Amino acid sequence: MIQRVLREVEVAGWQAAIMPFSSRAAARRGIEDRHARGEFDKGFYEERIARWAGESDLEIPNPRSLFAVAVPDRPIRVRFKLQETTLATIVPPTYLHGERSDRAVEERIRKVLAPAGFAVARARGPTKAMATLSELAQYGRNNLAYVADLGSYHRPVVLVSDLPCEEAPRREPKALLRCSTCKACLAACPTQAIGEDRFLLHAERCLTFWNEKPPDVPFPAWVRPEWHNALVGCLLCQEVCPENRPFIESIVEGPSFDEEATRAFLAGVAKKDLPVEVQQTLEDWDLVDFLDVLPRNLGALVTKATSVRAKNAHKKREGRK
Ligand code: SF4
Ligand code: SF4
Structure with missing residues (x-):
């Protein structure tokens, strides 16, 4: 049955590994040990990690195994017109269409397991920490999960199942040899x-921690505009x-927004007040959830681009002297 699941995953172009259900507790324990040793910044721990301790784990009765699955993902380029120029921005892997991708993984694995009487559900808990306790993934020095032939350009998802698993648990996550x-x-x-x-x-200190924060949280003064x-x-x-x-060159060309839409994003206009076609584009590209951080995040990229253009113009003028 495990081989059937893994084959089904492979047909979809994904990669997967099974691990014993106890790996979830081991992943949480690893994190809590680090917390007890004072290795996490207090704010980061409270905002991003503490919730895992309080989560209820009753996705299915009698859980026996976890499937870690990696779905290839690519950065997406989103363009904004402003002041007659086009600002090309990037959304890194994992941010867009995550729910759709996770649902597809769950449905595909359920299609194999359900007829045989096994249950499956998305596992709560620290996804990356669980995935790196399977044969699927290893940590890179940047603390992202790396998968063979996918690097860090994938979306990890972990499912819990009552399918028995004989694999020995991995006690510690591995790091990439190359690191x-x-x-x-x-x-x-x-x-x-x-x-x-x-x-x-x-x-x-990671930019991700700061630009994913609610829109009313400004960047700290030590974050330099460039x-x-x-x-x-x-x-x-x-x-x-x-x-x-x-796959560094394989960026997906995403949507382009005209000057009117760009100005509306920077001004924080609500979705319902945007032109219908802009709303539709945001829906199509799964960008709706990021609308609220655009005034800050897109604003920072616009400021950077403006300053680069000003510096280049200055250099050109100096060069002519
Ligand atoms: S291989 Fe090099 S760049 Fe990649 S995670 Fe490891 S140290 Fe960082
Ligand atoms: S700030 Fe950027 S480069 Fe540094 S660790 Fe975070 S994601 Fe990586």
Whole structure:
């Protein structure tokens, strides 16, 4: 039955591995141990991690196994017209169409397991930490989950099932072998979230932590304007990673918004007040949930682009002298 599930996943172009259900508790334990040792920033822990401890785990009765699945994903380019120029921005993998992708994984695996009398549901808990306790994924120095032939350009999803699993649990997550000799992401990270001092990310310094926050939270003063590089999240450490080299050029061309829409986004206009065709484009590209952070995040990218243009114009003028 396990082989049938794995074959079905492979047919869809995804990758998967099974692990014992106990791996969820092990993933949580690993995180809690780090917390007890004071390795997490307090704000980051409270905002992003503490909720896992309080989650109820009753997705299915008698859970026996977890399936970690990786669905290939690519950065998406979103263009905005402003002041007669076009600003090309990037949304890194995992942000868009996540719910659709997770549902597709769940449905495909259920199609195999349900006729044989087994239940399956999406597992609650720390997805990345669980996936890296399976044979599917390993941590990179940037603390993203890496999968063979997909690098970090995938969306991980974990399912819980009552299918028995004989696999021995992996006690500790593995790190990519390449990270022992490579520091490309460390050098590329502008915020020093990736440190020399330890493998665990200083997540409270990661741009992602800040530009995913609610729209009324401004960027801290130490975040320099030139560091912003994505509409949400940050792609810098993934772009330079040799593990991602094979697909670094494969960016999906996403939507383009005209000047009127761009100005409305920057002004924080609500979805219902946007032109119908703009609403539809936001729906089609799963961008609706990011509408509220656009005034801050897109605003930061516009400021950066304006300043770069001004500097280039200045250099050109100086060059003519
Ligand atoms: S996502 Fe950006 S800020 Fe975060 S670790 Fe990677 S390069 Fe640094
Ligand atoms: S850039 Fe190098 S050190 Fe960073 S995750 Fe990739 S292989 Fe590891």
